Structures are given as structure tokens and as C-alpha cells.
Amino acid sequence: MSEMNAENDTNDVADLADISMADFQALIRKMYYTKDAERGIDGTFMWLLEEIGELAAALRSGTAADRAEEFADVLAWLVTIANVAEVDLSSAIRNKYGSGCPGCGQYACQCADSEKP
Numbered sequence: 539m540s541e542m543n544a545e546n547d548t549n550d551v552a553d554l555a556d557i558s559m560a561d562f563q564a565l566i567r568k569m570y571y572t573k574d575a576e577r578g579i580d581g582t583f584m585w586l587l588e589e590i591g592e593l594a595a596a597l598r599s600g601t602a603a604d605r606a607e608e609f610a611d612v613l614a615w616l617v618t619i620a621n622v623a624e625v626d627l628s629s630a631i632r633n634k635y636g637s638g639c640p641g642c643g644q645y646a647c648q649c650a651d652s653e654k655p
């Protein structure tokens with residue numbers, strides 16, 4: 539995370555209409571890091587899987603509001619694990635996808651459908 543993000547207080551971050559990944563990771567860290575670090579990666583990963591199950595249910599039979607909430611929860615738990623594992627998600631995303639598809643290098647993927655990019 540950049541110094542700028544580390545200096546944001548929670549209200550500054552929460553007030554952003556279009557929150558960046560770096561700001562979201564900083565916000566999650568500020569709200570939950572102490573608990574997350576104590577729980578550890580394994581326990582936190584189980585919460586992520588539970589939230590993924592809830593997202594599946596919302597996609598299958600939930601309302602639009604249910605789906606939005608479950609996407610937010612899945613992302614929050616993924617970011618939580620990144621915090622505990624000391625992964626800067628903004629950098630990780632930029633490094634992996636910032637120059638196009640990691641498989642073919644194109645911005646509109648040209649990989650064969652059978653390939654996982």
C-alpha cells in the first residue's frame with residue numbers, strides 16, 4: 539500500500555464514491571487487521587469459502603441487493619486474506635493484468651476457450 543493510503547483515515551476512505559483497490563485494502567486493514575492476524579490465513583480462508591457459498595445462493599435465488607452484498611463480502615474476505623498474507627492487491631492486479639491477458643497479452647483475450655488464461 540502507498541503511504542497516501544496508509545495516511546487516509548477511515549472516513550476519508552469510506553467517503554470515496556469510487557473506492558480504489560488500494561483504498562479498500564487499507565480500509566479493511568484498518569477495520570479488521572488485528573482480528574484477522576490473530577485468526578490467521580487458514581481460519582480466514584474458511585470465512586471466504588462460506589461467503590462464496592452465500593454468493594452462489596444469492597446468484598441462484600437472491601435479489602439484486604443480496605447479490606451486491608455477497609459480492610462485497612467475498613471481496614472483503616479476499617482482501618482480508620491478502621492483508622494477513624502481506625500481498626498488495628493493487629500491485630498484484632497491475633502486475634498480472636495491467637498489460638492485458640496474462641495468457642495472450644491482448645486486452646480482448648484471444649486465448650483458446652479451452653485454456654485458462
Ligand SMILES: [Zn+2]
Nearest residue numbers: 639642647649
Ligand atoms: Zn488471453
